[in-house]
Amino acid sequence: MAVTTAQASAPETATREIFMSEALREAIDEEMTRDPTVFVVGEEVGVWGGAYAVTQGLLEKWGPDRIVDTPIAEAAIAGLGIGAALTGSRPIAEFMYSDFMGIAMDQIVNQAAKNRYMFGGKAKLPLTYRAPFGAGTGNAAQHTQSLEAWFAHVPGLKVITASTPYDAKGLLKSAIREDNVVIMFEHKAIYAMRGHVPEGEYLVPIGVADVKREGDDVSVITYARQTHHALEAAEQLAAEGISVEVVDIRSLYPLDTDTILRSVRKTHRAVVLYEAVRFGGFGAEIASQIQELAFDDLDAPVLRVGAAHAPVPFSEPLEQASFPGTAQVVESIRQSLKGVY
Amino acid sequence: MAEQSPVSTNGRAGGDDASNGVLEQLSDDQLRWIYLIMRRIRRFEETAEEAFRAAKMRGALHFYIGEEATATGVCAALDDGDFITSTHRGHGHCIAKGARMDKMMAELFGRTTGYCGGKGGSMHIADIELGNLGANGIVGAGIPIATGAALGSKLRKDGKVTIAFFGDGAGPTGAFHEGVNVAATMNLPAVFVCENNQYGMATHADFANAAAIHNRGPAYGIPSASIDGNDLFEVYATAKKAIDRARRGEGPTLIESRTYRHKGHTVLDQKNYRTKEEIAEWVARDPIERFVRAVNESERLDEDDFQAIDGQIEREIEHAVAFAEASPWPTVDVIERDVYVE
Ligand SMILES: Cc1ncc(C[n+]2csc(CCOP(=O)(O)OP(=O)(O)O)c2C)c(N)n1
Ligand SMILES: [Mg+2]
Numbered sequence: 001m002a003v004t005t006a007q008a009s010a011p012e013t014a015t016r017e018i019f020m021s022e023a024l025r026e027a028i029d030e031e032m033t034r035d036p037t038v039f040v041v042g043e044e045v046g047v048w049g050g051a052y053a054v055t056q057g058l059l060e061k062w063g064p065d066r067i068v069d070t071p072i073a074e075a076a077i078a079g080l081g082i083g084a085a086l087t088g089s090r091p092i093a094e095f096m097y098s099d100f101m102g103i104a105m106d107q108i109v110n111q112a113a114k115n116r117y118m119f120g121g122k123a124k125l126p127l128t129y130r131a132p133f134g135a136g137t138g139n140a141a142q143h144t145q146s147l148e149a150w151f152a153h154v155p156g157l158k159v160i161t162a163s164t165p166y167d168a169k170g171l172l173k174s175a176i177r178e179d180n181v182v183i184m185f186e187h188k189a190i191y192a193m194r195g196h197v198p199e200g201e202y203l204v205p206i207g208v209a210d211v212k213r214e215g216d217d218v219s220v221i222t223y224a225r226q227t228h229h230a231l232e233a234a235e236q237l238a239a240e241g242i243s244v245e246v247v248d249i250r251s252l253y254p255l256d257t258d259t260i261l262r263s264v265r266k267t268h269r270a271v272v273l274y275e276a277v278r279f280g281g282f283g284a285e286i287a288s289q290i291q292e293l294a295f296d297d298l299d300a301p302v303l304r305v306g307a308a309h310a311p312v313p314f315s316e317p318l319e320q321a322s323f324p325g326t327a328q329v330v331e332s333i334r335q336s337l338k339g340v341y
Numbered sequence: 342m343a344e345q346s347p348v349s350t351n352g353r354a355g356g357d358d359a360s361n362g363v364l365e366q367l368s369d370d371q372l373r374w375i376y377l378i379m380r381r382i383r384r385f386e387e388t389a390e391e392a393f394r395a396a397k398m399r400g401a402l403h404f405y406i407g408e409e410a411t412a413t414g415v416c417a418a419l420d421d422g423d424f425i426t427s428t429h430r431g432h433g434h435c436i437a438k439g440a441r442m443d444k445m446m447a448e449l450f451g452r453t454t455g456y457c458g459g460k461g462g463s464m465h466i467a468d469i470e471l472g473n474l475g476a477n478g479i480v481g482a483g484i485p486i487a488t489g490a491a492l493g494s495k496l497r498k499d500g501k502v503t504i505a506f507f508g509d510g511a512g513p514t515g516a517f518h519e520g521v522n523v524a525a526t527m528n529l530p531a532v533f534v535c536e537n538n539q540y541g542m543a544t545h546a547d548f549a550n551a552a553a554i555h556n557r558g559p560a561y562g563i564p565s566a567s568i569d570g571n572d573l574f575e576v577y578a579t580a581k582k583a584i585d586r587a588r589r590g591e592g593p594t595l596i597e598s599r600t601y602r603h604k605g606h607t608v609l610d611q612k613n614y615r616t617k618e619e620i621a622e623w624v625a626r627d628p629i630e631r632f633v634r635a636v637n638e639s640e641r642l643d644e645d646d647f648q649a650i651d652g653q654i655e656r657e658i659e660h661a662v663a664f665a666e667a668s669p670w671p672t673v674d675v676i677e678r679d680v681y682v683e
Contacts, residue, residue: 071544075515076513314400
């Protein structure tokens, strides 16, 4: 599978920098232009412009038939997406916070994920769910979770997440064009991160990881906001002559195992970094694949770095220490190099 | 004029400051308590807003200012051991159920001395001993929990009543329907109090709810009422009737209390989905001012009474802030503590 990097696929002349939230908005706007069956549905997506401003201005441009505000009704939002998708529309349904997907769990897991299979392949659900996730914002236990593993576990769902505005735009456009149910998790701490996004059309394929930094000594396999902690750690360690490779998986399912294995076979050491509760998190799947498929290439056990076994606490010093930060990533990389945990 | 549902539990018309005889049923101590609570809520939040703007606290703060008569009027009709469930906009419910402002302030500051040791913040303050089963970050989620508390009371025969406070935004949730329906089928001692402040974020209550919330009582076979939520006396009288009924084992009641939040959805909200005129109209119907006018007219309390209470509150507020600021930050060793009973 080809490794694509943001730098490689962007035109060299383009230097435009925009926020992650703007990149997502462009993806939605362009796909709405391209396909009249695409519409947005969710809480406060219209008048308010989206809790994280992703859909700002779209109601004014597209009107209430394509930017559909709903009451607070997550099960209905999930179901609106399913029903409309089954009957020929291409919905983008937004959950204001991924934590609220718990209310819609039956619609997502028992309905959206399974319809096609149960109906013997006769149904098609061109449906995208979007949901902000992640901690660090002081929003406490019910607005900060990283629940992506729940969904990656369910056959019938594809799960993606971006670390840069470039990837966010390209991935979301691919998701909208998919004839499958795709859940895009958007880390709320990086909506306001700026990054290079070229003018004009491009896609980032679902199921393809991206090597965000090349290195020789240790591979850090990660996604979403934690990618930036990995890059910062790599930068710090470079000063000491330690060369860290950072692999942003971008897609949890399907998982680009080839890119992960290629990296690990080069560095012989792997640190799997994620922001969800470490126990039972998606990193366990990555670690498991590495040891199954590259056991002989490893010089140290695969290390998982994740959040504490607790809900996300409110108080700032607790919250910041409850999930991995750059210092902890640096420490974990050192541990991996020593091979003793 | 209040729009009355066909099965309204009370016959009062809202909008004026006369108490229609309710004031006379309240003792001077009750009147003082009501004023104390409403002013505490107001001053607590004004102070919290200052602290937020001074970057002394973070997170989402949802202010109850303008809605004080609902929590206060309902809780004035409760007994000490009764239960409530609350919402993301929970400071008012906490204070009306007897919470200490120093421990609340410390929680907003994220300190160890806060109600939740800093783990919960504004949206998760609870005081189980006082019967406050918790503020809630999930819209509608307190409703089935209140139903459960009421079931517990029925099974234990403890004679307690549970109030579920929730917003107009919870009207569309499945949790509302399931929670109220179950309570009605089991005839549980619960009172469902919808604080219709007209908006859930930018969404108008009439946009979100296909039928007015108070009109749903008949659908569940329970009494319901639509009241002026800025009229302390009307809130109190309606809640009292519903609470007494629940305590007698006659089942739940649904109350829709029409009110308004003077501030934005959160402390950061500066959006223009409400007109200046609308806000001004509701600020003019300030529930605390209306209460004070009615009490003054009745000549039951005088200026000295109000001033004494105001003075007490200022001292409490000063103490609460000093206490919060002087309190230690939690240390990281507590992060994984309290997840389970050890
Ligand atoms: C289940 C759920 N969906 C969405 C939200 C986001 N949210 C928080 S408060 C709010 C509006 C609630 O409106 P209402 O119930 O009327 O309460 P108010 O804020 O007006 O007091 C929304 C949409 C949430 N917290 N929980
Ligand atoms: Mg409301």
